[in-house]
Amino acid sequence: MTHDLTRWSAARLADALGRREISAVEVTQAHLDRTAAVDGAVHSYLHVDTRGALEQAKAVDDARTSGAELHVMAGVPVAVKDVVATQGLPTTCGSRILAGWVPPYDATLVSKLRAAGMPILGKTNMDEFAMGSSTEHSAFGPSRNPWDLDRIPGGSGGGSSSVLASFQAPLAVGTDTGGSIRQPAAVTGTVGTKPTYGGVSRYGLVALASSLDQAGPCGRTVLDTAMLHAVIGGYDPRDSTSIHAPVPAVVRAAQSADVTGLRVGVVRQLTGEGYQPGVQARFDEAVALLVDAGAEVVEVDCPNFAYALAAYYLILPSEASSNLARFDAMRYGLRVLPEGIDDPSAEQVMAATREAGFGAEVKRRIILGTYALSSGYYDAYYGQAQKVRRLIADDFTRAFEAADVLVSPTAPTTAFRIGEKLDDPMAMYLNDVATIPANLAGIPGMSLPSGLADEDGLPTGFQILAPATHDDRLYAVGSALERQLVSRWGGRLLERIPELVPAGGSDDQHAGATMGMAR
């Protein structure tokens, strides 16, 4: 095994830290060094908290030296998506309108990370207010896919996926409103889970669409992801929609990897036409591997999934238009005075600030949502979309009578090129066709790597869905599949990622980073 701590899994780091074989400061410093070397090329971070992370690491080391009983994850560093409020650390949501805003409070999940002694390395890049599938809508420039720096790392959580694939952090927190954890995981060869709605507190998550948003763990292995899930999950009295129950036994499920007799349902509507051949091929192989591991395969129908994307793009913008109304320059964030007006009114300042502070995609969705909620249109749009949502949940209920988990490719394609879909919002939206139904129904979903597509040598993702509150099933199935695949590959998929040329101002760094990749 390598001595480069950035290549270690979180589970191995936790174990070695617990045995005092390594120190938290060493681990944290190794990751910060890696960031200094490669993030100029990848741009995973919007803000790196070198000092804060090292202080937290030192506090863990000191506590351990003094014999204090520490959380199993104490000293394992983590990166946090910039949509999550962090006291004393900038939180911009990838938007100009929040540039420089430093929250006076921690999100509940951040408090849990701190309580567990997990140093927070920094805040990861994202599409502005989590609207997008590529990070190209970040006001601060896109993140790049470490497998090919000309390609997108997925979105909106492309910072959290690329930070893992480029070994700048062993774990990361993401948020998933329509696939923003799972699709980035799929296109970077990493793992990500969207927990059951209410499984991780939303307190401190800057809301995109309140009824769809869910924070979740991202890692390089299924077990690592489960370990982070266990830290950040659980009931929070500050979030009224939080589930009043213990976190499902995700770590135990990941360790057991037992799928004997488990019924795996392949969703007919989420395969075949529209899916890239290499994505479909890796998916089919993975299903066969699950059968080898002892699972049964059934095919299930979810006919109303055809309307999922349409319903999602009414509900999301509607809620977003209201959630984003607070960014008005009155209390925090950007303030822009309108040009050519001597004595502007509050409304004129609000308008000028929102015009200057929001990007095109955010404006597009605010306008869509404002329209959909308008009197006279509400029933036809928001009202109908809520009915479709109910039908999709009913489809899931029926499907889960026939199967214990459902599976599909996570995204229809591998990572597309930066700029490729920027002018075609519909093509961008279609990337989330397989992930959106889970958000509409509030059920948990996971993406894990299923291999590399033959045609482009890029990672493909395998999605697992489970009934609400049964997040543990994702980890049992994911872990079982991961073992089969790793044994078949003779190692982890990420071991095949091209080495990034350390950023040094070289013009041909991309060429160097993408060279020599073949499946």
Add this chain to the structure above:
Amino acid sequence: MTDLTAQQDVQAGDEVGSTIESAPQAVMSWQETVAAYDPVLGLEVHVELGTATKMFCGCPTAFGAEPNSQVCPVCLGLPGSLPVVNEIGVESAIRIGLALNCTIAPWCRFARKNYFYPDMPKNFQTSQYDEPIAFDGWLDVDLDDGTVYRVLIERAHMEEDTGKSLHVGGATGRIHGAEFSLVDYNRAGIPLIEIVTKPMTGAGERAPEIARAYVTAVRDLLRALGVSDVKMEQGSLRCDANVSLRQRTKKPEAQADVAFGTRTETKNVNSLRSVERAVRYEMTRHAAILAAGGSILQETRHWHEDTGVTTSGREKSDAEDYRYFPEPDLVPIAPTVQLVERLRTTLPEPPAARRRRLQATWGFSDLEMRDVLNAGAVELIEATVAAGGTPAGARKWWSGEIARRANVEGRELADMGVTPLDVAGLDGLVQEGRLNDSMARQVLDGVLAGEGDPRAVADARGLALVSDDGALAAAVDLVLAANPQLVDKIRAGKVQAAGALIGQVMKAMTGQADAAKVRALILDRVAQ
């Protein structure tokens, strides 16, 4: 303080949509107005609940704190913060609904009312829309002549208050002409219950009186429920009065078939008296416009206590679009039957029954009780009696002298600066024979001037009836000796002539004598 309250209901669009009227508008005489038109009233009462904490966060709700000292990420609407419902607020809402004879919804939700305004931290107000917690109720309102008008209640729903804007600079204290504005978010998130009546018809010329009586009844009910301090001048009870007129029909029974006219909504009505005056003013203003062949603009209007008129606020039409939708950050409220029934047992005695009971206990005549009710003095008399005062004495002070002064000053009885304990003390001093009426009024002056409790004021001002019979007798003898002709008249049977003698003795005693005692002494001496 008045600067702030004057602004409390300015809302979005105020700046762009409004026109400040330079001249007062024409009004029709009251007699002509009620002869030609039939009014339809709708009253919206907002009450700030007296919960210790805000509706959706743990911040305190105390009035008058340093601006922006009672705020947190939730009530400031900081990115990422989430609301959590105050259970006491919900229970208060249910109790109010029950006391208003409403149906309590077995399941209801909050909704977002979306509009932009600087004093609203999230640019939406968390409110209730088509699913109020209480609906379809009624409240019987006692009128001055002893009749009862039943007000039908449309709904009572929960919402959060907004912050408060203070517009600095400019002549009016309003946003027009202001140099800058300051916002205090202490009030943002304080629980509000909005009680909305169904359109009130058939009130005719009594509409202003009914409006006042209704708000009084709601205030008394809320106070009895103990859910709010219901102080109109501090804004914890606010009333918006919707008024419209329709042509009066020759046959009264045909009136109901006439469609309602266009309404205006008058805000900034900050006292019970203003409710009555504002309704009356709006009726006469509408009448003048309608009689001149004009049409009423549907708009919000502002009541001006000092000038007794309303001015245009902002245009408001039914097309104003708040883009309501169910609040996704909160779960539905589903009060169980058990909870509702438990809360029902906590309701106070219905005000009407309570009034009958108190009247009997206190031994007041119908006329006396009506005076007490009109003065809004029931609770104060109750508290005064509880503090040791006699019912008759308490009534005399509260619905007499103190009510008179409150009326002159345009203030609420309870806010005059004299407490039930003070009045009980005052009454005690009279009962024990230390003070006469005019001395007691001087003591009241002292109490109102903050000189202390009644006994301390009486001591400090040296007010006490002269109990030294020797001094009094000497004064009487002196006056009798100086007025032999009056003495003769009395002896001749003209007893009323004693009045002049009594006056002279009282003057000699500088008022500190019991007039009845002086009279007895004079008659006694003359008879000797």
